[in-house]
Amino acid sequence: MLVSSLDVKIQGKLILSDINLELRKGINLILGPNGSGKTTLLRTIIGMIKPSKGFISIDEKIKSIGYSPAEFTPVDMRVIDVLQAGNNVRPLNVYKNVLKNIGMLNYLYRNFSTLSSGEKRLVLLAKALAEGDLVIMDEPTSNLDLRNQVIIMNIISKYRDEKDFIISTHDLEMLNIADTAYIIKNGRIIKGGNIDEILDENLLSEVYEVKIKKVFIEGRYVFLKQLF
Amino acid sequence: MNNKLLLISILITIAIIITFIASLIYGSVYVPIRYLFRHEYPYSFIIYQIRFPTSISTLFIGADLAVSGLILQKLLKNPLMDPYISGTSSGAAFGATLSYIFLLFGIPLAYIFYIAPLTAFLFASIATLITILIGKSGDVYRLVIAGIAVSYIFSSLIMFEISILQEKVPELPSVYFWIFGYINYINYTEMVLTVVISLIFLAFAMKYARIIDLVAISDEMSFAHKVNPNRFRLLWVLAISLLISMIISFTGIIGFVGLMTPHLVRGFLGGRSSYTEIPYVAMMGGMILLVSKIISKGAFGFTVPITAVTAILAFPIIIYVLVRRIGVSQ
Numbered sequence: 277m278l279v280s281s282l283d284v285k286i287q288g289k290l291i292l293s294d295i296n297l298e299l300r301k302g303i304n305l306i307l308g309p310n311g312s313g314k315t316t317l318l319r320t321i322i323g324m325i326k327p328s329k330g331f332i333s334i335d336e337k338i339k340s341i342g343y344s345p346a347e348f349t350p351v352d353m354r355v356i357d358v359l360q361a362g363n364n365v366r367p368l369n370v371y372k373n374v375l376k377n378i379g380m381l382n383y384l385y386r387n388f389s390t391l392s393s394g395e396k397r398l399v400l401l402a403k404a405l406a407e408g409d410l411v412i413m414d415e416p417t418s419n420l421d422l423r424n425q426v427i428i429m430n431i432i433s434k435y436r437d438e439k440d441f442i443i444s445t446h447d448l449e450m451l452n453i454a455d456t457a458y459i460i461k462n463g464r465i466i467k468g469g470n471i472d473e474i475l476d477e478n479l480l481s482e483v484y485e486v487k488i489k490k491v492f493i494e495g496r497y498v499f500l501k502q503l504f
Numbered sequence: 505m506n507n508k509l510l511l512i513s514i515l516i517t518i519a520i521i522i523t524f525i526a527s528l529i530y531g532s533v534y535v536p537i538r539y540l541f542r543h544e545y546p547y548s549f550i551i552y553q554i555r556f557p558t559s560i561s562t563l564f565i566g567a568d569l570a571v572s573g574l575i576l577q578k579l580l581k582n583p584l585m586d587p588y589i590s591g592t593s594s595g596a597a598f599g600a601t602l603s604y605i606f607l608l609f610g611i612p613l614a615y616i617f618y619i620a621p622l623t624a625f626l627f628a629s630i631a632t633l634i635t636i637l638i639g640k641s642g643d644v645y646r647l648v649i650a651g652i653a654v655s656y657i658f659s660s661l662i663m664f665e666i667s668i669l670q671e672k673v674p675e676l677p678s679v680y681f682w683i684f685g686y687i688n689y690i691n692y693t694e695m696v697l698t699v700v701i702s703l704i705f706l707a708f709a710m711k712y713a714r715i716i717d718l719v720a721i722s723d724e725m726s727f728a729h730k731v732n733p734n735r736f737r738l739l740w741v742l743a744i745s746l747l748i749s750m751i752i753s754f755t756g757i758i759g760f761v762g763l764m765t766p767h768l769v770r771g772f773l774g775g776r777s778s779y780t781e782i783p784y785v786a787m788m789g790g791m792i793l794l795v796s797k798i799i800s801k802g803a804f805g806f807t808v809p810i811t812a813v814t815a816i817l818a819f820p821i822i823i824y825v826l827v828r829r830i831g832v833s834q
Contacts (some may be wrong), residue, residue: 292820323728343728349581352775359719360777387775400725412728499790 342408570789573762
């Protein structure tokens with residue numbers, strides 16, 4: 277997928293400027309602090325916002341997009357009804373399979389509105405995974421407890437060969453499972469492509485405006501932020 | 505269909521049949537039940553020429569109002585919406601009464617009956633869109649308050665219209681009919697029209713039920729399914745405005761049926777997909793409006809406007825929604 281010299285204005289204000297991305301197979305990360313324009317970029321990719329300049333071209337092999345939003349309505353219906361909402365609906369078994377993989381098969385007939393916020397996110401994630409060749413996730417791990425964060429990282433890794441992912445996040449831990457990553461700040465791509473280039477302490481510290489130290493431990497990176 | 509749904513369907517059907525028979529018996533004249541099966545003037549005339557088509561129409565109008573309420577609640581993500589709160593009904597009633605102004609310019613009454621639905625539709629759409637525009641960026645209450653304000657403005661304008669027109673157009677139904685709703689007499693031709701339009705509306709509601717669910721959950725997810733949620737909302741607002749502008753000329757403004765029925769149905773069904781909810785909401789809405797009509801037409805010895813009855817029925821449900829649903833989600 278190609279995003280080429282994209283400008284996006286919302287109410288006359290330039291939110292994204294000159295965005296160029298080349299998203300490849302596997303897990304693509306859009307990394308950046310809050311308010312950097314990540315959600316706007318994802319919304320532009322799905323056609324919710326029209327760019328004022330530039331274009332987006334999606335590969336022909338991608339027939340459907342699954343989207344798990346950062347914010348949604350906690351509707352009063354069962355999980356199975358949420359999964360089958362829309363016009364791009366798969367056979368029930370496809371959803372059951374994904375639910376099984378995240379250990380939530382027994383949630384099928386529970387009321388969506390009564391689930392915890394983490395469980396709701398997982399249900400919408402399962403829907404996106406079941407429906408999309410391309411899966412777009414907006415902040416999938418924010419506001420989740422540690423266990424659900426681990427479940428989400430595992431499930432994304434599990435489907436990485438079958439599906440392509442575009443994931444917006446400010447969670448540096450996600451770099452451990454990503455294939456490519458772009459750093460976005462104030463509506464511009466600061467750095468992008470190779471993971472090794474992103475794993476630069478100075479760069480990350482500058483982007484997040486806090487001193488960050490990376491530690492390699494048990495086969496993965498852990499990021500420490502300096503307090504005070 | 506599992507046993508619980510089957511049981512609920514049977515109970516609602518029985519309740520509708522009982523209500524329907526009651527609606528043939530009760531009215532400004534009480535007709536003993538034995539005349540249902542006897543051809544004796546004037547009773548058989550009252551039952552089969554007046555009350556039968558009126559009651560059938562009432563069932564379908566109730567279904568329309570209730571399902572409109574369900575759709576507006578889901579699409580606008582607001583559990584207190586219905587065509588009354590959204591300003592649609594008041595706009596339609598204003599538009600319908602406005603068409604009588606043409607009488608002052610020498611256009612015959614026969615034409616007014618064709619002009620009225622058009623002006624009703626125009627103002628129903630305008631009123632609803634004003635409400636949505638004001639209430640768009642805000643919480644649940646902002647949209648409700650916007651709708652109530654719009655309703656009041658159009659209701660006031662109706663009062664002006666009627667005082668201006670009253671002397672010149674005695675055929676114009678009274679201000680109480682327009683503002684508080686009153687089902688008097690719907691003939692067979694109008695009944696057929698009502699039934700056909702209602703069935704088309706309900707069929708479309710069922711066809712798009714799963715998309716209504718998706719738009720209720722998230723705009724982004726809708727776009728991912730290649731549905732533009734704003735366009736989808738606009739189309740439904742226009743469809744409901746069209747439906748209400750037909751209903752309004754038979755009933756005046758009827759409130760709260762659309763607000764209360766979906767919550768009532770969820771009370772014993774549990775929250776479900778719109779696809780499952782719509783048939784029950786339609787049946788229940790029809791029954792509630794028919795019960796309201798029986799009470800409004802004097803079953804207890806006095807006649808009152810329909811909305812006076814529906815408002816009382818809806819009151820406990822509004823309190824429930826305010827305390828339980830909105831209270832919990834915020």
